[in-house]
Amino acid sequence: MATGTGSLAVSEWLSSLHLEQYADTFQAQGRALLSQCRDLTAWDLEQLGVGPPGHQRRILASLQRAFSEGSGDDAPEVRPVPRPRSKQRRPAGHSEVGGASQDRPPPPIPPRVTLNRPPVRFPPMPMFALLHVYRLESFNQSVYLPVSSLPPNAPSVDPSLPPSPVIKMGWLDKNPPQGSMIYQRRWVKLDADYLRYFDNEKEVYSKRIISTSSIASVSNIGEQKFEVVTHSRTFVFRAESDLERNGWVSVLQDAVGDPRCRRESKGSLLSLSATNHEMQGYLELRGLRSKLYVVLCNDKVFLYKNQEDYKLGIGITFIDMNVGNVKDTDRRSFDLTTPYRIFSFMAETDQLKEQWVEAMRESIAEALSNYEVATKIWSEESNGFCADCGATKPEWAAINLCVVFCKRCAGQHRGLGPSISKVRSLKMDKKVWTEELIQLFMLLGNARANLFWAANVPPSEALLPSSCTEDRRRFITAKYREGKYRRYHQLFGNQQELDNALCINVQSNDVLETLSLVFCGADVNCYTGNPEYPTPIALAQSFNQKLQVEFLSQNRNTGECVRRFVVPYISSCKFLHYMAPPSITHNGFLFKTASVGRPITERKAKEEFSRRWCTLNDGHFNYYESDKNSTPNGVLKMKEIVCLAVNPPEKHGYNHTFEIYSDSERLYLFGADNLETVKEWVKSITKSFIPASAEDLLNRDFERIGKLRYKDGLNLQSPKLGWFALVGSTLHACFEDSEGEEAIHLRKLQELSIQQENEVLVLVERGRTLYIEGERKLDFLSWSAAIQQAAGSSGDTLSQQQLTEADIPVIVDRCIHYITQCGLTSEGIYRKSGVNSKIAALLEMFRRDARSVRLKEGEHQVDDVSNVLKRFFRDVEGGIFTSQASQQWLSTAAVTDESAKIAQYQFLLGSLPRVNKATLQALVNHLYCVQRFADHNQMNLHNLAIVFGPSLFQTDGKDYNAGRVVEELIEHYVAIFNVNEQQLQKQLDEITALGSGDFICTVYLEEKKQSAEQSVKIPATMTAAELTFEILDRRKISLREKDYWCCFEVNEKEETERPLHYQEKVLPVLQSLGTDSYLVVKKHFSMEAMLVYLASKVDVSKHGMMKFREERSLLGLGISGFHDRYFILTSTSLRLYKEVRVRFWELGPKTNRPEKEWPVKCLKVYQGVKKKLRPPTCWGLTVVYESERQEKPEKQQWYLCCDTQTEMREWFATFMSIQVRGHAWGGRARGRPCSICGYLFPHWTNMYVN
């Protein structure tokens, strides 16, 4: 037939489509005959100037009909052919968007006005529609369609085509309209797009249609009732039972709900912004006194009471045009006939009627062609139901997986990505539906494809048309991405055999076997061993197996991906041995309190519990009034449980209790007198909600178990799901991506805090920071409290304290560190008593949360801290030597033979528990260092022993035996603890050199980013030059002449930076750094200019104008904004003058009082001024003044702006040179090569060395 029609002239053909206006363009492009148009695509048409999608569709559909293979019929099918459309039909300014024709525009969804939802663009109303503004008398009164009979000559269209898969339907009572008391019984249907209600279940046209996207919320309101709230109206429905009501609420909430899904689906299925209204306006419907607002959109006609309702998304009904027929009846009237009803419309004018008729005919033509593929594919019976959830008339398919599914499942298939599921529409993606592909789908069908894909679906995991989005996601991911339910091929796991089998099988017509082979790992692109037909596709072609070729081609690029998902599972054995969890059944009596929406902190007396018969079955936990009742008082689905916590005994009236947290933020408390009963229940319940991948957690004696979202080092973008169990002070975790479980020792955390307004729990371990997110409030609160408690000290023994990585109690570590820093030279350290109240307070702080205690010089006195340490050891349960062994330690002191004594001490040391041993070593090491400074602190071996003996042995001190042990431990420290003497010497050297300890600090190279981080130990003596040198040395950066590498102090908040002078000590700078500041080593680009300037200067001082601004004080005093001031900087002070005109420098400062004056040595000058202050130029300086007076420390900050960069550099250089002069200016760092080597401020050294 192709030859017959192919020779048709393009002008004739286009004219038959009523698109003759394009004939010239087609011919100009060399397409004079229909045969020359065969390969046209939508894109080509776009290029040819055929813009309107309706025109493109008409042309493409005609081409497809004309050239479709296998159609033995010569004559093209007779279809309603629309007449040319007139131009004014489209609203002005409404332009066609290229490519929009690829996707069917969604049904007309009005703009959303509800908060928290993305607004939808609302196209401007066409002019003609604006001319007809009608208002109905009563706004709240419903408009119903007039009663009508069946049309006399119903068109022969399959009437069984429903619009969209129904999620749920049933009888409900609808609240009466205003003024009436009687509920109206309505048949209610919910699909993905609409909630509709009807007079009865046979009715095709609804009384009311509410777009799900216009529903703001759905909620229970008691007495079996629920309300559906839209922006403008609230609909109340009543179900026959609470159970039925809950069912409606949950499916509605899901269909409406999940804003996340909305976002995901945007631009794919529910591309809301692409609305394409073909025609809209008021029409009169015969039998109804009022006019209706009619909207024609694609293959549907929607009826609204008025335009307002249209905007609100609340309509009366819609008419599917695939069953419609349009007939001209009168001057201004026309009939839209369907098998169920005749709609007789009347337009305002003749012309408008013409336009409506034409538009509707076009819509019918389109609707019919839309159903072409779907009708064929549905002719295989099982394709009439979604392969995943069973919804009717599914309109989507995965062309590589060979399954047909509904719109809601299609959303999840899309989520898998095209490498797993190639999703296409049966109605819109007409081009992909080749005859072979359609045949393939008819041959396999959902039933046969599911023999493979769904061979092992546990009933508890199966989907229903009403399943929620989350369940769909889980199921579809498991089914197609993980292949969890598939029927394993017997060759599974044996690649060679699978490939062989594939090559043999593609020669036959058994496509199902091919599908099974491919999705069990056979390689679609494997080598067949036959050079003539090297691939399975070529082989299938040579055997003329068209459907095999089709299937293989669709999976040419997906095969690899599917295998990628298969392989790791095989290797981990998780997959091979995976079995669906047996449906756990358990029942018995438990005592239950009413569920609550907040943590239970108070004790619940026995009277507050009620006895309930509880059953756990098939993923549902039901509780009943008694074991005689058949209707449960309540039900908890296992998949809704997010956490289970076992309370400590006797927390409540019943000795043993446990709590269950649901994802809807409810907390259920259950109890029993008998521990065994509770254990049994906990075991059964946890087994039913913990996934197989986290099953290991169940073997632990947990206090709390559940799921939480987390982020960690490699994954800070999107949170992942982890399963956690808390056991004592250890948090066991099964992370999403890693095999097996990991343990986090909470008492050893470096930091534990709650951030972002209590929504994130931050756990800092060495080498990892874990962020646990508060996805839900209730269980997160309880997890946070439990983790914080577990991370604190749990008792009075050493090992129950918060510990460092080295297993030393944090309190001991902090005190030792502090004394080493600040107290080694303090006279009588550890002998002097501190202030009792301060010691008690500090000890209490350490007991509460040692990790959070920061000891600071000036704030804490060394004698208080030293006494905290002593008191801690005196009080610690069992003592450091343990109560069992302390007598042996004491008796060792009496051993006379020295080597025997040391051996005995070593033996006892080896027998100590890990934490005690580590702590003892740290303490003795510390005391060893203390007595080495006896010259300063007067605490020699003996004095220390007298002090520490009774504390460590917890004795009264009358007997010196305890002291002797301590004395000997210190004296023989090296021998007993097997200490490396070289290291000990190094430690002593460091302490000696530092005088006050050291800091570890993060310094960046060139810029603040993780890859540029360096951790540097900062001894007290280290200068900026040494630090710079160290960083450059580590990074192997060679120094070049005129590279002025320098260490900067950067304050991010103030947007300022200050190059440290090369002789400046780093430690004090570090200690004063706020959290907004950091150190960075980088090149100082203006250094050379500054040096040149300084070299040219005769006088040390500088004066001139600058713009000045004060930091406004809390009282709001002081001047705001920048103002001109005159400044004089001398070797001692910086003065500010208000009067500029007086040439005061000639008169001398005495005659002219400055407005302000500051000593230079108290100033710190930073480059930059924060932008928030709107500096008038970008050459600003921020000056910080800190008074030296201890009793009344004072800090001020103000800002200076210069007119040019040069000026700013000069001021800065002058400040620096003056400040440097005031300090000891020796030029060389101790133990370092001469600093003239060029790595820092090379010339300065020369200039200022006196």
Ligand SMILES: [Zn+2]
């Ligand atoms: Zn489905």
